Amino acid sequence: MELTVVAALVATGLxxxxxxxxxxxxxGAPLGAHVLGxxxxxxxxxxxxxxxxxVAIVLLAFxxxxxxxxxxIGWPAGLADLLAPAAWGIVGFLVLxxxxxxxxxxxxxxxxxxxxxxxxxxxxxxxxxxx
Numbered sequence: 001m002e003l004t005v006v007a008a009l010v011a012t013g014l015x016x017x018x019x020x021x022x023x024x025x026x027x028g029a030p031l032g033a034h035v036l037g038x039x040x041x042x043x044x045x046x047x048x049x050x051x052x053x054x055v056a057i058v059l060l061a062f063x064x065x066x067x068x069x070x071x072x073i074g075w076p077a078g079l080a081d082l083l084a085p086a087a088w089g090i091v092g093f094l095v096l097x098x099x100x101x102x103x104x105x106x107x108x109x110x111x112x113x114x115x116x117x118x119x120x121x122x123x124x125x126x127x128x129x130x131x
Contacts, residue, residue: 004127008070011123014116015063019056026052034108062090070127087128094121 025031026049032040036048044052068075069083094117101114 004070004130005072007123007127008067008072011120011127012063012067014120014123015059015066018113018116019059019063022052022056022059025049026056034106035113036106037104037109038106062093065090066124066127084128087124091121091124091128094118094124 025035025044028043028049030042032038032042032044035044040048043049064073065083065086067073069087075083098114098117098121101109101117104110104114
């Protein structure tokens, strides 16, 4: 198996894990102290829970775009030209997200989430450069 495919599959697993975490927040789990700088000690308020659902869906969409870019899954031919710029946009988003996590007051964001998004950015950047 090609190294780029392995990187794509590992990144997909990480995207799925973070999406599952966001879905857990959206479902009302009392994990608010671990996100958004620790501003909420229990479950997130309804507005932010709705945003967590959206974030979970976006992360899964990111995984789909990346799998298509890597040739692991098919993609509509008419949209294929969008995959490379979308892939680089996702890498940029991940870099900014990592910086935001590192600046957080929440220890969980500074450690676990920053490390996860940094690894995702490196994996995705590697594949984007090699494809």
